[in-house]
Amino acid sequence: MASEKQNAAEQPIRNILIFDTTLRDGEQSPGASMNLEEKLKVAQALVDLKVDIIEAGFPIASPGDFEAVSEISKLVKGSTVCGLARCVDKDIDAAWESLKNADDPRIHVFLATSAIHRNFKLRMTQEEIIEHAVAGVKRAKGYCSNIEFSPEDACRTEIDFLCKVVEAAIDAGATTVNIPDTVGYTTPNEMVKRIQELFNRVPNIDKAVVSTHCHNDLGMAVANSLAAVMAGAGQIEVAVNGLGERAGNCPLEEVVMAMRTRRDFFHVDTRIVSQRLVPTSRIVSKVTGLVVPRNKAIVGRNAFAHESGVHQDGVLKERSTYEIMSPESVGFVKNDLVLGKHSGRAALGERIKSLGFELTKEQLDAAFDEFKRLADLKKDIFDADIVAIVDRQSAAAKRLTGAAADWKYVSYELNCGSQGKPSCKAILSQNGFEKTAVSSEGDGPVHAMCWAVQQIVGLRFTLEEYKVEAVTGGFDAQGEVAVRVKDVDTNVDYRGRATSTDVLEATLMALVDAVNRIQHSHEKDSK
Ligand code: KIV
Ligand code: ZN
Numbered sequence: 271m272a273s274e275k276q277n278a279a280e281q282p283i284r285n286i287l288i289f290d291t292t293l294r295d296g297e298q299s300p301g302a303s304m305n306l307e308e309k310l311k312v313a314q315a316l317v318d319l320k321v322d323i324i325e326a327g328f329p330i331a332s333p334g335d336f337e338a339v340s341e342i343s344k345l346v347k348g349s350t351v352c353g354l355a356r357c358v359d360k361d362i363d364a365a366w367e368s369l370k371n372a373d374d375p376r377i378h379v380f381l382a383t384s385a386i387h388r389n390f391k392l393r394m395t396q397e398e399i400i401e402h403a404v405a406g407v408k409r410a411k412g413y414c415s416n417i418e419f420s421p422e423d424a425c426r427t428e429i430d431f432l433c434k435v436v437e438a439a440i441d442a443g444a445t446t447v448n449i450p451d452t453v454g455y456t457t458p459n460e461m462v463k464r465i466q467e468l469f470n471r472v473p474n475i476d477k478a479v480v481s482t483h484c485h486n487d488l489g490m491a492v493a494n495s496l497a498a499v500m501a502g503a504g505q506i507e508v509a510v511n512g513l514g515e516r517a518g519n520c521p522l523e524e525v526v527m528a529m530r531t532r533r534d535f536f537h538v539d540t541r542i543v544s545q546r547l548v549p550t551s552r553i554v555s556k557v558t559g560l561v562v563p564r565n566k567a568i569v570g571r572n573a574f575a576h577e578s579g580v581h582q583d584g585v586l587k588e589r590s591t592y593e594i595m596s597p598e599s600v601g602f603v604k605n606d607l608v609l610g611k612h613s614g615r616a617a618l619g620e621r622i623k624s625l626g627f628e629l630t631k632e633q634l635d636a637a638f639d640e641f642k643r644l645a646d647l648k649k650d651i652f653d654a655d656i657v658a659i660v661d662r663q664s665a666a667a668k669r670l671t672g673a674a675a676d677w678k679y680v681s682y683e684l685n686c687g688s689q690g691k692p693s694c695k696a697i698l699s700q701n702g703f704e705k706t707a708v709s710s711e712g713d714g715p716v717h718a719m720c721w722a723v724q725q726i727v728g729l730r731f732t733l734e735e736y737k738v739e740a741v742t743g744g745f746d747a748q749g750e751v752a753v754r755v756k757d758v759d760t761n762v763d764y765r766g767r768a769t770s771t772d773v774l775e776a777t778l779m780a781l782v783d784a785v786n787r788i789q790h791s792h793e794k795d796s797k
Contacts (some may be wrong), residue, residue: 276333281537286529287505288540289323289448289481290316290522290553294354297327298511299560301754301763305790306338308557311512313342315553317349319546321522323376323505328363329368336368342373350416351374354383357406366413377410377417378448379403382449383435384423384558393456394429403435411443419444420483424454432464433471440472444477446505454487454517465501481505484520486512491520496528496720500536510554511562511569523547523568523600526627531595548601549625556661559765559783561737561752571654603653612643618656625653627660639662647771648746658741658748658769675793676786677727679779680704686715694718696778715778723781729788730758749773751780754783756767757788764788 293309293316296302304312307605309326316324326336326342339353355361357379381403386396387498394402403419409416419439424432428600449464461482464633469475482492482498484507493504512521526542533539551569555562564572574597576582584591603624609617615638615741622629622637629637640659645651676698686692692760693710696719709721720733735754740747750769757764770776 274431283316283533284504284538285658286499286503286538286540287322287479287481288526288542289352289483289505289507290321290509291325291327291507291519292316292482292509292511292513292522293342294325294327295483295515295519297556298515298556299518299558301440301765302513302558302560303764303791304557305787306334306341309338310341310345312502312554314344314469315546315550316510317346318543319550320541320543320637321349321489322541325351325354325378325507327354327368330355330358330364336364337647339365339368340371342746343369343375347373350374350376352378352418354380355377355383355406356411357555359401361408362409362413363725365410369414375414376446377414378420379406379410380420380422380450382452383432384426386426387423388763396434400435400438404438407439407444408444415445417444418446418448418481420448420450422450425451425460425764426453428442429467432777433468436468437472437474440474440478440754444478444743446481447475447505448481448505448507449498450483451485453485454485454491455533456484456494457490458493461494461497462501463613465498465503479504481507483507483615485515486517486521488521489517490525491530493782495520495525496536499529499536507612511551511560511566511783513554513558513560514659523551525570527595533666539653543562544562544599545601549627549712550601551659556767559752559754559767561739561750561767573597574591574598609641609645609651611642614643622660623655625657625658625660629660629663633663640680643753644748644771646793647743648748650742652742654741655748658750661767661769675700675789677782677789679782682719682722682775682778684715684774688771692718696722696726698723698782716773719774719781720779722784723778727785727789729783731755731764733756733787734763741769746771749776751776752779753777753780755781755784755788755789762791764791 293355298703326339327341329336343351353365353369355365383399407417407419421435480496480503484494484502500566508522510522511517512518526540529536529538548569562570564570576585581592618638618641619634637659670717678701683695691710692715695708697704698704705720705726707725708720711721734756737752739750741750748769748771752767754763754765764784764787768779769774
């Protein structure tokens with residue numbers, strides 16, 4: 271046993287490349303669309319996290335995607351920037367046009383290979399698929415040396431044909447071959463077998479990095495990615511908070527911490543700065559409006575909370591009794607009582623910094639004023655309260671620097687009870703002018719608020735999702751409200767989020783946040 275352990279410890283540690291697709295596949299999560307400013311913020315967070323490759327978007331998909339990839343290419347230093355393209359000339363040309371200013375660009379071309387996709391979606395023979403794949407890789411190679419090829423739905427592709435496609439793509443110049451489990455169907459054993467077969471049967475496989483891209487439809491994305499790594503893959507594709515199409519992609523934070531915590535088992539690691547995992551998760555959650563579940567592994571608020579007396583006793587005596595990694599190692603700062611009414615601006619600034627945020631002097635001044643107001647309302651101020659203040663400050667800063675036509679919450683009055691219809695008076699402002707609406711529609715206070723907001727802003731939406739959560743414990747906790755609304759005109763979903771000690775005020779602010787997102791997207795479409 272001892273010598274087994276010794277052998278394991280002596281095995282060299284292999285570095286696994288982390289390819290992040292939060293800004294491309296992640297943005298395809300319903301309601302998770304981001305504007306340019308938000309994408310740049312996420313891209314910078316990914317650089318700080320030290321991901322190896324940032325997939326910044328699908329440039330041909332829309333002018334917004336093209337612009338985002340171009341701007342991210344100019345911004346990013348220290349990570350490869352990648353753009354997605356079908357094996358179609360105009361896609362590849364657009365991808366290069368948007369990537370050309372990147373320090374280290376990569377073009378990612380893809381084409382489906384499984385029989386289902388060939389017969390029903392593409393209506394192409396196996397020979398035609400190989401022809402198109404080779405032509406796509408070659409065209410991309412004409413622009414840059416770093417080329418990734420993905421046979422879409424690879425895990426449901428006949429293995430003989432997959433080997434042929436992969437060999438042809440590498441021959442044509444692909445430097446990474448990515449094996450996607452596009453529909454989240456495969457199992458860890460199947461994944462090991464598939465990757466091993468590629469290593470054993472594709473003669474030029476040593477000329478490319480083998481990668482995987484696992485969707486989470488059956489909840490196996492992390493297990494399948496780790497299986498691919500164990501079979502020799504050198505890159506895995508992931509998204510922060512597991513964002514992505516349908517059930518999402520392999521969550522970056524989970525797979526990275528699995529490899530780091532169990533280095534003894536996997537004999538691999540990454541260059542990820544794990545202390546940035548929680549701040550990055552928060553940034554992504556904030557800009558997409560997608561709330562991280564409390565019990566989410568690694569970055570959920572409860573991921574390190576010990577509830578039972580037995581566990582608490584154990585942790586107090588020796589942390590490792592119930593903790594396999596420390597909360598600090600993933601970027602949690604102790605949720606102790608941090609500041610009080612008499613704390614100064616410098617102490618608040620330090621705390622904000624240690625929580626992973628950077629504010630300008632003006633933002634810190636505004637945050638300090640808000641902190642003082644909150645300290646009058648609330649006895650104990652926790653880290654989560656400070657994060658909520660910082661979130662509000664960055665939303666306020668966005669209102670100042672963003673479109674002047676953004677709506678701003680001013681005040682509300684609400685009458686409701688078990689008898690009679692609720693009524694809501696809401697006041698919002700735009701370009702410095704206030705507008706009031708009184709609504710006695712709806713069957714509850716939130717419904718009445720939605721009506722009032724629609725009257726003021728002149729947009730029609732339905733409320734698809736409404737969530738309230740206390741940011742901390744206690745009667746005086748701040749409430750965080752997350753909404754998802756559907757723009758009736760376009761049928762597109764938008765999210766909004768806000769916090770306040772008054773949950774109804776937070777509701778109105780979250781609705782305003784969502785309305786501003788609808789408005790931005792209408793403005794973009796009309797350009
Ligand atoms: O899921 C998938 O197959 C993809 C490819 C474009 C890599 O996202
Ligand atoms: Zn995908």
